[in-house]
Amino acid sequence: MADESRPHDLILFGATGFVGGLTAEYLARHAPPGCRWALAGRDTGKLADVRDRLAAIRPKWGDLTLLTADATDPAALRGLAEQTRVVATTVGPYLRYGEPLAAACAAAGTDYADLTGEAEFVDRVYVRHHERARETGARLVHACGFDCTPFDLGVRYTVEQLPEDVPLRIDGFLRAAGRISGGTLASALGVVSRPVPMARAARARRKAEPRVTGRRVRAPLGAPTRSGALRTWGLPMPTLESQVVARSAAALERYGPDFRYRHYAAVKRLPVAAGTVLGAGAFAAAAQLPPLRKAMTSRLAPGTGPSEERRARSWFSARFVGTGGDRGVVTEVSGGDPAYDETAKILAEAAMCLAYDPLPETSGQVTTAQAMGEALTERLVAAGMGFRVRRTSP
Numbered sequence: 001m002a003d004e005s006r007p008h009d010l011i012l013f014g015a016t017g018f019v020g021g022l023t024a025e026y027l028a029r030h031a032p033p034g035c036r037w038a039l040a041g042r043d044t045g046k047l048a049d050v051r052d053r054l055a056a057i058r059p060k061w062g063d064l065t066l067l068t069a070d071a072t073d074p075a076a077l078r079g080l081a082e083q084t085r086v087v088a089t090t091v092g093p094y095l096r097y098g099e100p101l102a103a104a105c106a107a108a109g110t111d112y113a114d115l116t117g118e119a120e121f122v123d124r125v126y127v128r129h130h131e132r133a134r135e136t137g138a139r140l141v142h143a144c145g146f147d148c149t150p151f152d153l154g155v156r157y158t159v160e161q162l163p164e165d166v167p168l169r170i171d172g173f174l175r176a177a178g179r180i181s182g183g184t185l186a187s188a189l190g191v192v193s194r195p196v197p198m199a200r201a202a203r204a205r206r207k208a209e210p211r212v213t214g215r216r217v218r219a220p221l222g223a224p225t226r227s228g229a230l231r232t233w234g235l236p237m238p239t240l241e242s243q244v245v246a247r248s249a250a251a252l253e254r255y256g257p258d259f260r261y262r263h264y265a266a267v268k269r270l271p272v273a274a275g276t277v278l279g280a281g282a283f284a285a286a287a288q289l290p291p292l293r294k295a296m297t298s299r300l301a302p303g304t305g306p307s308e309e310r311r312a313r314s315w316f317s318a319r320f321v322g323t324g325g326d327r328g329v330v331t332e333v334s335g336g337d338p339a340y341d342e343t344a345k346i347l348a349e350a351a352m353c354l355a356y357d358p359l360p361e362t363s364g365q366v367t368t369a370q371a372m373g374e375a376l377t378e379r380l381v382a383a384g385m386g387f388r389v390r391r392t393s394p
Contacts (some may be wrong), residue, residue: 005043008083009355010036011067013101014090015039016046018305019115019145020345021053024088028054028061030383031352038065040080050247068241071097074104081108086349088113088144094121095194102140103129108358109136115347117147123201126365127208134364139371143244144350145343150318150385151241152248153265153377154333156369157387159255161331162324167258170322172241173227173234173266176335177312177369179306206328212250212290215257219246222262229330234264248369256324311337319390328393334386349379 014020024039030038039047047066055062060297067083069076071091072280081087081104090232091097094116105112111323118120122142133140143149151172158170225234242263292363305311314337322329335342353359357375369375381387 006082006084007083008038008065008088010035010037010088010351011040011080011084011121012037012088012090012351013040013069013071013080015050016041016043017090019340019344019347020090021050022305022340023088023348024050024054025057025342026348027352028057030347032347032356033060035275035352035355038067038084040067040069042068042070044068052082072100072297072344073101075102077104078108081105081110084110086111086351086355088242089345090115092116092118094118095124106130106133106136106138106140109138111139111141111184113141113144113347113350113354115145115343116142117240119243120198120201122243122365123198123205124239127201127204130208130365137363139354139362140365141350141354141371142365143240144347144368146316146338146346147239147243147343148241149350149376150316150333150335150344152244152367152369152382153373154318154320154331154387155245155261156252156373157333157377158322158329158331160322161327161329161389162322162394163327164254164256166256166321166325167260168256168324169260171225171227171234171262171264172245173230173232173264173319173321174237174316175266175319176314176316178316178339179310180339187227211360215250215253216259217246217249218260219243219249220260222264227266227321228265229328230266230319232266232268232326234262235267237263237265238350239263244367245369248367251367251370286343290354305340311341314338314341316342326394330390330392332386332388332390334388335384345383345385346380349383350376353379368374 012024015024039050041047044066049066053297067080069080077100087105088249094114095118098121100212102112102125125140155170159168183344221238222236227234242261245261249259316338317332317334320331353372353376359372359375377387
């Protein structure tokens with residue numbers, strides 16, 4: 001599947017950051033021998049240091065190409081995109097740094113994968129670059145990390161366990177133990193501090209995006225709930241995951257004539273649930289004040305992260321309670337450290353999936369379930385992530 005007119009199959013942009021470095025190391029261990037890949041960033045010296053680490057993993061990577069480009073330089077990013085079939089980027093917050101690279105890939109017909117959890121950024125890219133990407137054949141796939149992929153693919157996996165052509169109802173419940181990444185914190189602070197621009201971007205997208213016809217797709221925020229199937233409380237999460245799942249459902253007929261998804265954080269005890277709600281409110285309030293926002297960001301700077309030993313103690317479990325027709329099912333997607341190790345794994349596997357796997361014909365801004373679906377699920381299972389049916393009824 002190599003395109004000999006381009007010297008690289010994939011380029012990792014942002015390889016010198018913490019998650020970028022973990023992604024590079026994952027590729028060094030798991031990329032196929034014939035993979036033509038390169039490292040990109042703004043500091044050649046730091047890129048060379050990363051390359052030295054990769055050569056210690058597999059000596060052949062000692063001669064990886066190093067490409068210099070700044071996230072704010074459209075001309076350099078266009079040159080980067082024209083050299084490869086796929087760009088995977090860890091350079092965020094994406095609202096600040098992401099759009100020029102997405103635009104370059106859309107113009108060059110280059111597949112693009114990122115780690116964003118920023119709904120405003122995703123909506124902006126859709127309005128400004130979706131049609132151009134459709135024209136060139138580029139696939140712009142956002143949120144190829146823990147933020148959305150386990151839930152997008154987990155819901156797709158759950159749908160496959162339920163009857164066809166009937167209304168489907170799925171609720172997702174997340175439990176996790178691990179440290180939030182500096183990049184995720186910066187993105188989260190940016191999201192909650194920009195409610196008006198985020199709402200404006202969402203309205204612009206709704207005007208530009210075709211409506212689903214002949215079917216109904218919903219992803220309401222909902223209210224706190226008690227799941228009898230899981231014996232847990234669920235606190236609604238107003239995050240990008242629900243939007244991504246709804247877009248997959250709108251694109252894929254298999255989700256049925258009437259589909260609804262709700263996304264929750266799982267909390268075992270009601271007092272903990274109440275405390276979590278209060279904590280989330282305090283976080284959102286603090287994010288509105290620039291001095292407090294700066295102080296919170298400084299405590300966990302982007303590009304930093306925990307030790308390998310601490311990451312080894314981290315984990316996540318996303319359980320999905322689904323019903324359709326006369327059938328019910330509980331499924332689970334599970335894995336290790338969500339913010340760092342699993343995120344690096346997902347981004348690397350998504351980039352290789354886009355580069356090498358036979359996939360459905362898609363273009364424009366697409367979701368992981370829509371663009372890669374079963375192929376990416378199989379890759380993640382082979383890489384150690386769990387996708388399983390826990391029980392069914394009747």
